[in-house]
Amino acid sequence: MTAIRANSLRNGPDEQGRFGIYGGRFVAETLMPLILDLEKAYRAAQVDPAFQAQVKDLGEHYTGRPSPLYFAERLTAQLGGARVYFKREELNHTGSHKLNNCIGQILLAQRMGKTRIIAETGAGQHGVATATVCARFGLPCTIFMGATDVKRQWPNVLRMKMLGAEVRPVTSGAGTLKDAMNEALRDWVTNVETTYYLIGTAAGPHPYPEMVRNFQSVIGEEIKAQFFEAEGKLPDAVVACVGGGSNAIGTFHAFLDDPSVRLYGAEAGGHGIDVENGHAASMTGGRPGVLHGNRTYLLQDADGQILEGHSISAGLDYPGVGPEHSYLHDTKRVTYVPITDNEALEAFQLCTKLEGIIPALESAHGLAEVIKLAPTMKKDETIVLCLSGRGDKDVESVGRYLGLIE
Amino acid sequence: MTTRIPARFAKCVAEGRPALATYTMAGDPDPATGQAILDALPAAGADIIELGMPFSDPMADGPGVQAAGQRALAAGQNMKKTLAMVEAFRRKDDETPIVLMGYYNPIYIFGVDAFLAAAKAAGVDGLIVVDLPPEEDEELCIPALKAGLNFIRLATPTTDDARLPAVLNNTSGFVYYVSMTGITGATIKANAGVGAAVQRIKSHTDLPVVVGFGIKTADDAATFGRESDGVAVGTAICNAVLGSLDNGKATAGTVAAVTTMVAGLASGVKRAKAA
Incomplete structure (x- = not known):
């Protein structure tokens, strides 16, 4: 492990979730309490040896x-x-690399007592990885995928469906990843009690960019x-x-x-x-x-x-x-x-x-x-x-x- | 800070009724018709005008408002034109408050300082920016208050008592209570507990509380108006615009479709009187 240095580039983000001017928490109020909860749960998991051991074990034997x-x-x-x-x-x-992140987040969702998973996907790699961990942990999941992407990546659509996921094609905008993410956010804001949003990339509101980075x-x-x-x-x-x-x-x-x-x-x-x-x-x-x-x-x-x-x-x-x-x-x-x-x-x-x-x-x-x-x-x-x-x-x-x- | 908002709530209180806040999308379905709709709102019964700033990715909005934004953008609407609409409106009406509502990116790209100066000069009274929670107050909220604009925050069913003071701090003009966890235009459940939520907020603030999301009809306006200081209606009005179009274009009936809808809602808030 490299020691943490004061001038290290590895210290980000700060407490507001910023990397320099980037990052932050630009979300609707409905979601704000959820991402604060998520951060709390993630901080607790980070220092819990049992969580780390579970991530490592699944990494070795499942991934x-x-x-x-x-x-x-x-x-x-x-x-x-x-x-x-x-x-x-x-x-x-x-x-793909996507499973590294999905394993970490599904374990976190479980710790938080969430009973339903949603995710966005572009190429379908993250959708497949999410559907996979949902099958493995017995949680229902809905994958939002742009209608254009559903067409150009249909083998992954079939995989998701076989794994038990509901694939919801998104027709707004150009029907690609950005639109899938909008639609996933709309679902999340509607189903706040039960639903965990398993973001597939190191983006979104804090703490997702940090958390996904750490899992990857x-x-x-x-x-x-x-x-x-x-x-x-x-x-x-x-x-x-x-x-x-x-x-x-x-x-x-x-x-x-x-x-x-x-x-x-x-x-x-x-x-x-x-x-x-x-x-x-x-x-x-x-x-x-x-x-x-x-x-x-x-x-x-x-x-x-x-x-x-x-x-x-x-x-x-x-x-x-x-x-x-x-x-x-x-x-x-x-x-x-x-x-x-x-x-x-x-x-x-x-x-x-x-x-x-x-x-x-x-x-x-x-x-x-x-x-x-x-x-x-x-x-x-x-x-x-x-x-x-x-x-x-x-x-x-x-x-x-x-x-x-x- | 003095904007037109407190005076308008005082007027509604004097009339013993809740306020009607109408949401229309700036430039929907085209700039000229959008202006005509805006100009016709006060006479139709709107007490407070929420004017939507169209954005390509409205994450908190349902299909009705999404489509309105897409129509406006397709017809060439942008932030400059939206501000010019307000300026034109103000030449005829110096009393009805206008609140610009939307998302942060178009403001950020316009430039926060330039935007606030232009909005104040045009006659804007307040801002509702969906994706700026209190955690990001430094971005726009505090500069807006300094520029003499109200910053109206959304409180939601997920905003608990512990968090409410943080949400109310730096909020001014009124508090917008989102009736449900969901997107605009969704259906309110009958037992939504809106009245209790409004009372909970009012125990923390003296500001008026307006309820929005899912209010569609005059009956809804009367029902939820009885439990609050005002109701906000957006999707139903955007859908009225949609229903009046022919092949996506405005017709002779477009402005009337909106004013008829608004007049109906206004009758609803009047019925809420003396409840």
């Missing part, structure tokens, strides 16, 4: 932690620069230990994709106070950062505003109306980002870069053919940044990519893009 750190030998040879490693979060039960921080902690075992040092660069940013913050957090480790977040550049409303890169192409309970970088117009954005990846198709990323962007500790749909598609194919690993389109954005970085680095330098999810859910939509399906 399959630790996930391997894998040396991508053929990709490294192809790129001809830095040695590339994958943190294999896609091997987790349910196929196991990724970076494992990378640090595994990498030291493999190479006897710290990596030179660490890369993760950023939608809301939960896998990225979980990956980065262990390294924030290690200045020699360069951190890169790959945002969804869609059709290109210059195409109006054609991307979902909130930090590269947006500005600070207030949405979904927190202040953070947002895609918005001159009047403060939120834009829908676009990404080939349903999981990155969100006009905001977790508040801690906004802070790390302003302080320049992390470099956030836009990756276009086409770059992600190329990375998807390269990884599949060279390494025999089909990555999620979200993770392919991170991989595309690795493809750019590695050749610029020396052969004795190293990069770790958080391979946050597997691409089974994406084979049909990628197949369409590539013309393999008529």
